[in-house]
Amino acid sequence: MGSCALWILRACLRFTQILLPLLFIVGLTLCLERAFFFRRSRLRPESLLIGLKKFAVDGRYGEALRLCEQTPGPLARVLKRFLLACEESPGGDGEEKWRRQADWELRALECHMGTIALLTKLLPQVGCLGALLALLDHLPAGQPMPSASDFLAALFPALAATAGAIALNLSYHALHGRLECRGREIFSGAEEFIKFYGAKRCELSGIQN
Numbered sequence: 002m003g004s005c006a007l008w009i010l011r012a013c014l015r016f017t018q019i020l021l022p023l024l025f026i027v028g029l030t031l032c033l034e035r036a037f038f039f040r041r042s043r044l045r046p047e048s049l050l051i052g053l054k055k056f057a058v059d060g061r062y063g064e065a066l067r068l069c070e071q072t073p074g075p076l077a078r079v080l081k082r083f084l085l086a087c088e089e090s091p092g093g094d095g096e097e098k099w100r101r102q103a104d105w106e107l108r109a110l111e112c113h114m115g116t117i118a119l120l121t122k123l124l125p126q127v128g129c130l131g132a133l134l135a136l137l138d139h140l141p142a143g144q145p146m147p148s149a150s151d152f153l154a155a156l157f158p159a160l161a162a163t164a165g166a167i168a169l170n171l172s173y174h175a176l177h178g179r180l181e182c183r184g185r186e187i188f189s190g191a192e193e194f195i196k197f198y199g200a201k202r203c204e205l206s207g208i209q210n
Contacts, residue, residue, distance in 0.1 A: 007138075014138055017131035021158060024127065025165040028120035031113045032172040039179045042074050042110065046190035049077060053194055057201055062088065075106035075183070076190045083195060099191060107184050114173070114180065121169040128162020 049072050056065035062084060069081035083099035135155035 014134040124166040131158030
């Protein structure tokens with residue numbers, strides 16, 4: 002193998018050796034960030050909906066808005082947007098606005114999930130490339146096959162990348178389950194309160210008429 006080709010081979014091998022831990026660290030950091038974000042966005046729809054229904058029955062919509070402002074999480078922001086839309090246009094139901102807000106909240110929850118999935122797929126591919134380059138680098142000039150120690154050393158990048166990909170894949174599926182759970186809680190909680198709010202408003206209108 003010529004000196005120029007050998008230099009290019011070793012440069013590519015060094016690049017994969019740097020890229021592998023970098024990809025894993027980035028993926029692990031994103032998984033931890035998403036786990037913390039989901040924990041911070043953890044919903045308690047039961048207590049929020051009970052309070053909002055109580056205020057809606059009594060007609061205390063200002064207190065309902067304050068409850069939404071004081072409650073963390075995407076569901077409270079969606080219901081606050083709905084109440085504000087109904088206050089701005091009493092004749093409308095705010096359907097389009099609360100669904101738009103819910104879509105925004107869902108996109109915020111989905112942030113970085115695609116990147117984690119991409120890193121999970123890239124890790125074993127980069128590991129296989131690193132193993133191939135290491136085998137070529139350890140291939141002696143006068144022998145058709147490398148020694149057992151060189152062969153095991155060359156396989157280390159592929160083994161490390163596979164282990165990292167498994168860890169990231171498990172984390173991704175755990176996070177994806179939490180994401181689906183948060184999405185269901187947002188839409189089911191919002192639809193439950195909006196149906197209650199619509200029925201209560203129709204009831205109040207019938208009493209006034």
